[in-house]
Amino acid sequence: MKNIILGLLAGALLSAIPMIRFDEPEIILPEWEGSFNPSLKIQASPYIKDGRASFSVKIPSDVYSLKTSGISSSAPVPEGYIASTSGNGQYFALYQKIGESVDFYDITSARFWQKKSEQYPLISHNGKIVLLLVADHSEVKILDKNGNQLENRIAGRFCTNISFSKETDYAVIGFLDGSYYLIDEDGKTIHSGKTVDNLPVKTASVNINGSFLAVHFGNEKKDYLKIIDIKKSKEFISQLPNVSVTKTAVDINNDGNSVIISGDQIIFFSKKCKTIAAYKIPEIRTGHTSALITGDFAVLSCMNNTGSTVFMFSLENGLLYNRNFPDKAIELKNSGNVILARGTSNLYCLSYSR
Numbered sequence: 001m002k003n004i005i006l007g008l009l010a011g012a013l014l015s016a017i018p019m020i021r022f023d024e025p026e027i028i029l030p031e032w033e034g035s036f037n038p039s040l041k042i043q044a045s046p047y048i049k050d051g052r053a054s055f056s057v058k059i060p061s062d063v064y065s066l067k068t069s070g071i072s073s074s075a076p077v078p079e080g081y082i083a084s085t086s087g088n089g090q091y092f093a094l095y096q097k098i099g100e101s102v103d104f105y106d107i108t109s110a111r112f113w114q115k116k117s118e119q120y121p122l123i124s125h126n127g128k129i130v131l132l133l134v135a136d137h138s139e140v141k142i143l144d145k146n147g148n149q150l151e152n153r154i155a156g157r158f159c160t161n162i163s164f165s166k167e168t169d170y171a172v173i174g175f176l177d178g179s180y181y182l183i184d185e186d187g188k189t190i191h192s193g194k195t196v197d198n199l200p201v202k203t204a205s206v207n208i209n210g211s212f213l214a215v216h217f218g219n220e221k222k223d224y225l226k227i228i229d230i231k232k233s234k235e236f237i238s239q240l241p242n243v244s245v246t247k248t249a250v251d252i253n254n255d256g257n258s259v260i261i262s263g264d265q266i267i268f269f270s271k272k273c274k275t276i277a278a279y280k281i282p283e284i285r286t287g288h289t290s291a292l293i294t295g296d297f298a299v300l301s302c303m304n305n306t307g308s309t310v311f312m313f314s315l316e317n318g319l320l321y322n323r324n325f326p327d328k329a330i331e332l333k334n335s336g337n338v339i340l341a342r343g344t345s346n347l348y349c350l351s352y353s354r
Contacts, residue, residue, distance in 0.1 A: 026314050028321050031338070031349040032070045042347065044070035053335030056089035057342065065089030065107045068338040070349065075109045087125035087164060087333070095121055104130065104147060113147030122162055124169035129187045131171060133159060140173055142187040150187040161204045161247070166292065166334060170210040174201025180215055182206060182230065191230050196237065199224070203247045207254050212271065214252040216260060220245065225260055227252070227273040236273035241265060249291035249300055257315070259293045259300065266300055266311065279319060283309070288329035292339075297352050299339050301330040310341055312352065 034042030036059050048069040057064040057072075063083045066072045077083045077094065085092045094103045095117075102121050104112045119132035119141060132141040140154040140162070156175030163172050169185040178198035182191040190210065195201060195217040202223075203216040213228040223240040242263025252258040256271025264284050268276040287303035297320075298313045308330040312321040327343025334340070341348040 026317065026320055026352070026354040028312060029351045029353075031068075031351055033349070034070070034347045035345055036064075036347060037345040040064055040066075040072060040074070040347075042066075042070045042072065045349065048338065048351070053338065054089045055333050055335065055340045056085035056087060056092075057347065058083055058085050058092075063089070063092045063107070066340070066347075068335055068340075068349070073107055075105065075107055084121045084123055086123040086127040087166070088127075091123055091127035093121040093123060093130065102130075102132070112145070115143070115147050122164075124164045124171060124185075125167055126169050128169040128185050129171065129183070131162060131173075131183075133162065142183065144187060152183070152187055152189055154181050154183070154189070160201050163203075163205055165206045165208050165210065168208050168210070170206045170208075172204045172206040172213055172215075174204045174215065174217075176200045178217065180204060180213070182210065182213060184210060191228065193228065193235070195226065196224065202244065203250050205251045205258070207252045207256075209254055211254065212252050212256045212258075214250050214258045214260070216240075216244070216248060216250050218243065223262065225250070225258070225269060225273060227256060227258060227269065227271060229256060229271060236271075238269065238273045238275070240267070247289075249289035249302070251291045251293045251298075253293045253295055255295060257293065259291055259298045259313075261289045261291065261300060261302060266313075268298070268313075268315075277318070279311070279313075281309070281311075288331070290330060290332040292332050292334050294334065294337075296337070296354070299332050299334070299341075299350075301332055301341065303329060308343065310348075312339075312350070314354075 031045040053068050055066045062074045064072045064074045081094045083092045102117045103114045122131045130143040137159040142150045156179045157177040161174035171183040174180040178195035184190045199217045201217050205214045215226040223243045226237045240262040248261050250260040258269045264281045266279040283304045285303045289302045291300045301310045307326040331342045337352045339350045
């Protein structure tokens with residue numbers, strides 16, 4: 001009995017002591033680097049073993065399906081042809097600037113179909129839909145993976161934006177007349193709208209499951225960001241502090257949180273389009289920008305006076321990483337927590353974990 005009482009007393013004392021919780025550290029690893037000028041040269045990552053996800057990398061003579069581990073497969077692009085690739089690198093279409101057909105292949109160079117068309121093809125992440133943009137940018141036709149043209153056709157006054165979701169096959173299409181359309185994985189329009197005063201759509205992004213849209217619009221005097229909650233049919237708008245004459249980097253995640261580069265600022269917004277945080281970019285030059293945001297982190301790139309800078313943020317703890325690269329422009333892609341940064345001649349692969 002004495003021991004039982006002592007045990008109860010000890011337990012009561014321990015329960016009164018506040019627990020100290022140690023959060024897991026956030027880690028950014030450089031997985032591998034490589035170049036693709038004149039050909040792709042990469043040493044596979046010693047850390048990533050499965051490498052099941054893949055990215056597309058395109059050069060004039062070849063298209064590559066690049067695994068996250070750094071292992072790649074490729075297909076040749078004939079001279080005089082241009083390739084359009086799916087985001088995962090598993091499919092590509094060949095066309096000519098002045099041509100009469102579009103040919104659709106997988107990465108083994110097996111041709112799925114050929115279609116008479118003078119339009120420019122754009123392929124969704126997994127190749128489920130192919131968008132054909134007419135030469136005057138006034139209309140977008142939609143094909144399925146088998147080359148069948150769907151009844152749905154999108155039209156407006158000069159297409160200014162076509163963006164696909166990461167890892168899935170949603171698409172958002174915007175026009176100079178302020179109209180925008182959300183296309184699902186079957187090529188159907190599931191949402192459409194107009195900007196305030198029909199101001200031109202400059203950039204737009206759709207999240208992975210097609211539940212949120214971020215639409216950047218404006219003119220030469222004012223810029224705005226609109227967040228659309230598709231399921232709740234709600235819209236929220238904020239004016240941006242700076243004007244981007246044309247496109248800028250913007251992305252939105254499955255929680256409706258978004259990030260955008262506005263002038264010399266990286267700004268985070270909530271799903272109700274309220275500013276959560278802002279970060280002033282020390283050095284930025286007008287030109288190519290890129291952004292992606294997930295549930296845990298965000299990565300952005302912009303041009304500087306000597307090359308480009310990549311920033312990585314934790315959505316909980318702020319800026320974790322920034323690095324200058326010699327490349328004049330860097331495009332960002334991700335598969336889960338693995339990020340591919342493609343420069344003008346080089347490739348860089350990073351991973352985020354905690």
